[in-house]
Amino acid sequence: MSGDLVLNPVKVNAKDQTFLENYFALYRRLLLETDIKRELLAFRDLCLEVKARGNKLIFAGNGASASISSHAATDYTQHGKVRAITFNDHNLITAFGNDYGYEHWVERALEVYADPGDVVVLISSSGSSPNIVNAARYAQARDLRCVTFSGFSENNPLRALGQPGLWLDCNAYNVVESTHLIWILLVVNLLENDDGDDDFIERGLATIAQALTAPEHQGALLAFRDICREVALRSGKLIFAGNGGSASIASHAATDFTKQSRVRSIAFNDHNLLTCFANDYGLEHWMAQAVEAYAEPQDAVVLISSSGRSANVLNAANLAKHKDLPIITFTAFDPRNPLRKLGNVNFWADSHHYSIAEGLHSAWTFCVADMLVGKPIF
Incomplete structure (x- = not known):
């Protein structure tokens, strides 16, 4: 490099x-010492189930996590061959935010766009953003499987609502966000290659570190x-x-x-x-x-x-x-x-x-x- x-x-x-x-050195510790392989493989397996059912992934987040959601929705569809969408159109955000309140717009978007069997992927560094936590609770109440990516407090509310709930023990926004992106894209690689090489996760993390x-x-x-x-x-x-x-x-x-x-x-x-x-x-x-x-x-x-x-x-x-x-x-x-x-x-x-x-x-x-x-x- x-x-x-x-x-x-x-x-x-x-x-x-x-x-x-x-x-x-912080990145190196987080990338190499966070025990995340089992959760990433569980997410990969969920994606394969979604694909087999003909359902879709729905990604959502705020700010940088919204950018990661856009990135993921495209890559999971194009490279991973798992249909995926995200709620990042400015008309949707402003209309639903204005009509239902910012803390509720993501759950209202799920109400109209989610189908039974879809999987909701919610990303929040703090794990405490009200609109994302409310969306996770909505998904749970509607029997929609929810995968979460969070950081900061080990006991943040979003983490507890994820199946799996992927968490990074870090309070630095940019480090958490880039690590979430790295994790999400490594799963795309697993889906794209589909060769049973699960150790790619460890090699990829080591290469980046x-x-x-x-x-x-x-x-x-x-x-x-x-x-x-x-x-x-x-x-x-x-x-x-x-x-x-x-x-x-x-x-x-x-x-x-x-x-x-x-x-x-x-x-x-x-x-x-x-x-x-x-x-x-x-x-x-x-x-x-x-x-x-x-x-x-x-x-x-x-x-x-x-x-x-x-x-x-x-x-x-x-x-x-x-x-x-x-x-x-x-x-x-x-x-x-x-x-x-x-x-x-x-x-x-x-x-x-x-x-x-x-x-x-x-x-x-x-x-x-x-x-x-x-x-x-x-």
């Missing part, structure tokens, strides 16, 4: 090095952080973009960098924007046209693509380069992929598994968000 930097090299001072070492603790990423992480600081000082913004699961990571990042890290950020994930620009300019060019329309000279562009070969992402990178905007890239698979060559700061995951690549991309991205916040999470 390597993170490479194409700017003046960033010197890692003792304070930054201590932060990064402690941060990723090893990559995160590798010291060669430190310079790239600090360079990304410094670009963010410069963008904020210039009153600019970060522009995140990607396809599929990378688009979900982009949405998560745009919210967290704005809300928590105080660096104004956007992502091109509104369905009106996507369909309008793709329809008018073509799928290969819509992202570049969005950069043309939204980017300002004080901005930076963050492009995420596991393959590093998606035409729309490459076109966006070339346009950003033409505009002399700093470019941060996240890629995987072939180390010689063309996107990696276009960035000023580049992160590359040495894996051909989407689950591992996207898990690493998430953890690296939100490490930078936590560095910008500047508060210890340990």
Whole structure:
């Protein structure tokens, strides 16, 4: 695994090095020491039962957990071949939230969309979000099987409502969220390969833990952080973009960098924007046209693509380069992929598994968000 930097090299001072070492040591402990394999395999088996019955998975969460839900609903359908949906359309959220109250909108959505035999997957870092807990109680009362992902308190109410209830012993939002994503995507791998290799879970977790603790990423992480600081000082913004699961990571990042890290950020994930620009300019060019329309000279562009070969992402990178905007890239698979060559700061995951690549991309991205916040999470 390597993170490479194409700017003046960033010197890692003792304070930054201590932060990064402690941060990723926490990940390593959580990934390798959390006894989760049995629960992940139980979730895999539930998915297979749902598929055999012709039912569906329903994912839901708030904030980052909503982005994870979008990511999961697509990947379980496309790669895992288990039909899945999520409640992330803004019309649905605002209509049901306005009419029934935010604490009840998810359960009311379940009331109209869930069929007998469906499985509800609810994600909440705290395990205490009222709308998610109410949805879990609704599912339980209607004999809908509910799987939960939570963190923070061992006794959080959501965990007790899950069958299984997957829990991470951690109070740091970004670490909990990225670990939930890693767990969920490893199950996609099991469903996609369907070869009885249950030990892939342990190997996948070990691969991610090893990559995160590798010291060669430190310079790239600090360079990304410094670009963010410069963008904020210039009153600019970060522009995140990607396809599929990378688009979900982009949405998560745009919210967290704005809300928590105080660096104004956007992502091109509104369905009106996507369909309008793709329809008018073509799928290969819509992202570049969005950069043309939204980017300002004080901005930076963050492009995420596991393959590093998606035409729309490459076109966006070339346009950003033409505009002399700093470019941060996240890629995987072939180390010689063309996107990696276009960035000023580049992160590359040495894996051909989407689950591992996207898990690493998430953890690296939100490490930078936590560095910008500047508060210890340990």
